[in-house]
Amino acid sequence: xxxxxxxxxxxxxxxxxxxxxxxxxxxxxxxxxxxxxxxxxxxxxxxxxxxxxxxxxxxxxxxxxxxxxxxxxxxxxxxxxxxxxxxxxxxxxxxxxxxxxxxxxxxxxxxxxxxxxxxxxxxxxxxxxxxxxxxxxxxxxxxxxxxxxxxxxxxxxxxxxxxxxxxxxxxxxxxxxxxxxxxxxxxxxxxxxxxxxxxxxxxxxxxxxxxxxxxxxxxxxxxxxxxxxxxxxxxxxxxxxxxxxxxxxxxxxxxxxxxxxxxxxxxxxxxxxxxxxxxxxxxxxxxxxxxxxxxxxxxxxxxxxxxxxxxx
Amino acid sequence: xxxxxxxxxxxxxxxxxxxxxxxxxxxxxxxxxxxxxxxxxxxxxxxxxxxxxxxxxxxxxxxxxxxxxxxxxxxxxxxxxxxxxxxxxxxxxxxxxxxxxxxxxxxxxxxxxxxxxxxxxxxxxxxxxxxxxxxxxxxxxxxxxxxxxxxxxxxxxxxxxxxxxxxxxxxxxxxxxxxxxxxxxxxxxxxxxxxxxxxxxxxxxxxxxxxxxxxxxxxxxxxxxxxxxxxxxxxxxxxxxxxxxxxxxxxxxxxxxxxxxxxxxxxxxxxxxxxxxxxxxxxxxxxxxxxxxxxxxxxxxxxxxxxxxxxxxxxxxxxxxxxxxxxxxxxxxxxxxxxxxxxxxxxxxxxxxxxxxxxxxxxxxxxxxxxxxxxxxxxxxxxxxxxxx
Numbered sequence: 258x259x260x261x262x263x264x265x266x267x268x269x270x271x272x273x274x275x276x277x278x279x280x281x282x283x284x285x286x287x288x289x290x291x292x293x294x295x296x297x298x299x300x301x302x303x304x305x306x307x308x309x310x311x312x313x314x315x316x317x318x319x320x321x322x323x324x325x326x327x328x329x330x331x332x333x334x335x336x337x338x339x340x341x342x343x344x345x346x347x348x349x350x351x352x353x354x355x356x357x358x359x360x361x362x363x364x365x366x367x368x369x370x371x372x373x374x375x376x377x378x379x380x381x382x383x384x385x386x387x388x389x390x391x392x393x394x395x396x397x398x399x400x401x402x403x404x405x406x407x408x409x410x411x412x413x414x415x416x417x418x419x420x421x422x423x424x425x426x427x428x429x430x431x432x433x434x435x436x437x438x439x440x441x442x443x444x445x446x447x448x449x450x451x452x453x454x455x456x457x458x459x460x461x462x463x464x465x466x467x468x469x470x471x472x473x474x475x476x477x478x479x480x481x482x483x484x485x486x487x488x489x490x491x492x493x494x495x496x497x498x499x500x501x502x503x504x505x506x507x508x509x510x511x512x513x514x515x516x517x518x519x520x521x522x523x524x525x526x527x528x529x530x531x532x533x534x535x536x537x538x539x540x541x542x543x544x545x546x547x548x549x550x551x552x553x554x555x556x557x558x559x560x561x562x563x564x565x566x567x568x569x
Numbered sequence: 570x571x572x573x574x575x576x577x578x579x580x581x582x583x584x585x586x587x588x589x590x591x592x593x594x595x596x597x598x599x600x601x602x603x604x605x606x607x608x609x610x611x612x613x614x615x616x617x618x619x620x621x622x623x624x625x626x627x628x629x630x631x632x633x634x635x636x637x638x639x640x641x642x643x644x645x646x647x648x649x650x651x652x653x654x655x656x657x658x659x660x661x662x663x664x665x666x667x668x669x670x671x672x673x674x675x676x677x678x679x680x681x682x683x684x685x686x687x688x689x690x691x692x693x694x695x696x697x698x699x700x701x702x703x704x705x706x707x708x709x710x711x712x713x714x715x716x717x718x719x720x721x722x723x724x725x726x727x728x729x730x731x732x733x734x735x736x737x738x739x740x741x742x743x744x745x746x747x748x749x750x751x752x753x754x755x756x757x758x759x760x761x762x763x764x765x766x767x768x769x770x771x772x773x774x775x776x777x778x779x780x781x782x783x784x785x786x787x788x789x790x791x792x793x794x795x796x797x798x799x800x801x802x803x804x805x806x807x808x809x810x811x812x813x814x815x816x817x818x819x820x821x822x823x824x825x826x827x828x829x830x831x832x833x834x835x836x837x838x839x840x841x842x843x844x845x846x847x848x849x850x851x852x853x854x855x856x857x858x859x860x861x862x863x864x865x866x867x868x869x870x871x872x873x874x875x876x877x878x879x880x881x882x883x884x885x886x887x888x889x890x891x892x893x894x895x896x897x898x899x900x901x902x903x904x905x906x907x908x909x910x911x912x913x914x915x916x917x918x919x920x921x922x923x924x925x926x927x928x929x930x931x932x933x934x935x936x937x938x939x940x941x942x943x944x945x946x947x948x949x950x951x952x953x954x955x956x957x958x
Contacts, residue, residue, distance in 0.1 A: 340799060
């Protein structure tokens with residue numbers, strides 16, 4: 258497959274903080290690549306460098322072999338950028354929003370009219386196109402927001418957590434649309450901290466933590482790294498951090514992470530070690546309300562690689 | 570340039586839907602200029618700021634110089650209106666009923682007394698409620714009296730030299746031959762603005778600093794809303810984004826100021842001066858205001874913060890520059906300090922233009938241009954990292 262995006266050795270520092278540290282990956286045409294990591298892992302910083310709005314301290318971004326930077330214009334026309342926050346003008350109509358960004362892409366007047374009409378159809382806003390965006394529902398705004406990234410028929414679509422704050426129904430619709438776009442040959446870079454989205458959408462996943470790409474591959478390749486490991490999810494009463502400290506001292510536990518009111522444990526065999534785990538926790542007055550044993554998934558991979566849960 | 574115009578056109582469409590730009594650029598300055606002009610100078614283009622009556626009970630040639638030449642010259646200056654009264658009693662009645670601010674009474678025998686070299690007085694009767702107007706009337710009469718004193722010396726010299734002409738005629742001729750009396754002291758190169766024009770211009774340039782902020786602070790709004798990132802991810806040059814924002818400020822500033830110039834001329838009788846000179850000053854003033862506001866915006870983190878800081882800067886520079894009160898007339902350090910305000914140079918340029926010579930505005934335009942250059946340069950240096958330059 259044709260390589261559309263190539264990121265090589267990306268590095269970005271903000272003062273003493275290294276937000277992105279030597280990140281390298283590629284995306285081919287028709288491929289959906291997911292950057293999976295918790296909030297603050299560096300996903301948006303990578304996206305910003307790929308979109309050409311943030312200058313890397315080191316490394317380079319190439320789109321079809323052409324370097325992307327904050328000063329270049331030509332390769333940006335091949336990228337469709339959909340930021341995490343709703344980036345639209347509420348006091349302009351849906352059509353005016355699309356028209357403005359279409360013209361910024363350098364489309365001719367005729368092409369603008371044609372592409373705006375097409376995108377309005379695609380995102381299902383044709384009948385509300387001349388209403389101000391401030392009167393749209395949250396889902397409609399999100400659809401308009403994504404549509405803006407498709408106006409100029411890019412070869413690479415960059416989506417930064419496009420389902421953040423979206424209701425489940427709209428979320429499913431957005432994910433179906435993205436799948437269709439990928440099937441049409443678009444290369445897609447997709448960031449999320451939802452394991453389910455990454456598993457459902459992405460052909461390959463890059464797991465990112467603390468600014469570093471700690472693993473990369475298809476879901477199957479990543480899960481196979483775990484060999485014969487199981488994931489135990491526990492809901493506990495009291496302080497999960499205290500429960501975590503107790504669980505870390507249990508020899509059979511390979512990794513543990515706390516989140517909300519629960520713990521995620523990585524073990525060799527849940528069946529063999531679960532009784533011992535429960536009894537050790539009980540001895541330390543940790544009351545377990547619910548237990549769930551799962552097959553390894555990307556969440557388990559993340560736990561294994563980073564010692565933390567995605568939701569931490 | 571195409572990108573800058575696109576961004577500016579989008580901004581202008583937004584600003585037109587945002588009524589606050591109309592309030593700040595048109596309604597507030599026009600309303601305040603009307604109030605200031607009404608309270609401090611009277612409405613009507615300065616023609617009837619002070620109303621006087623004059624009684625010529627003498628009828629001689631010297632009195633005629635005062636009533637027929639001196640007072641008309643003052644009226645022509647645009648500051649006062651003068652009406653004739655038949656008698657002292659009528660004049661006192663007009664003052665008592667506040668129909669006039671003060672009355673000049675030239676007593677019988679005035680010309681003869683002057684010609685004979687004896688003391689003679691023009692009586693000024695004033696309305697106690699109009700001390701400023703009465704003071705101006707006394708100044709007019711006093712100035713004429715001083716002139717007569719010097720004329721008397723000249724006439725005495727002429728008579729001493731053997732002239733056989735009537736002394737009263739000589740006094741009248743000599744008094745009339747001098748420059749017409751003016752109400753206001755006028756420096757060689759410029760003229761003071763009448764109050765209506767002064768406050769119309771003062772309010773216009775004061776609110777200009779609020780008007781132009783709509784363009785440059787929208788960069789901060791776009792950053793907060795995420796649309797700036799989206800624009801910068803498009804195939805556009807970052808410098809075009811800055812240029813677009815500045816263009817918005819300039820267009821809003823020039824249009825708003827032009828409308829105010831026309832409106833204050835039509836509604837209040839403000840006399841701005843030669844259109845070309847006014848246009849130069851308006852463009853230079855808008856550039857200077859935009860440059861200063863751009864510096865403030867580039868130091869702020871949010872548009873709210875920028876708005877607060879810009880209000881402080883606008884009020885400080887406006888007060889210092891004479892938008893509310895002619896600080897330059899106070900003299901001393903305050904007058905010198907006022908030169909750091911673009912408002913001062915805008916008003917000074919208008920005063921220079923009042924002399925009728927368009928070229929007289931060039932120094933003020935040059936200084937305003939310097940304000941703009943320094944402002945834009947500083948703002949560019951502070952903002953370039955923000956937009957990836």
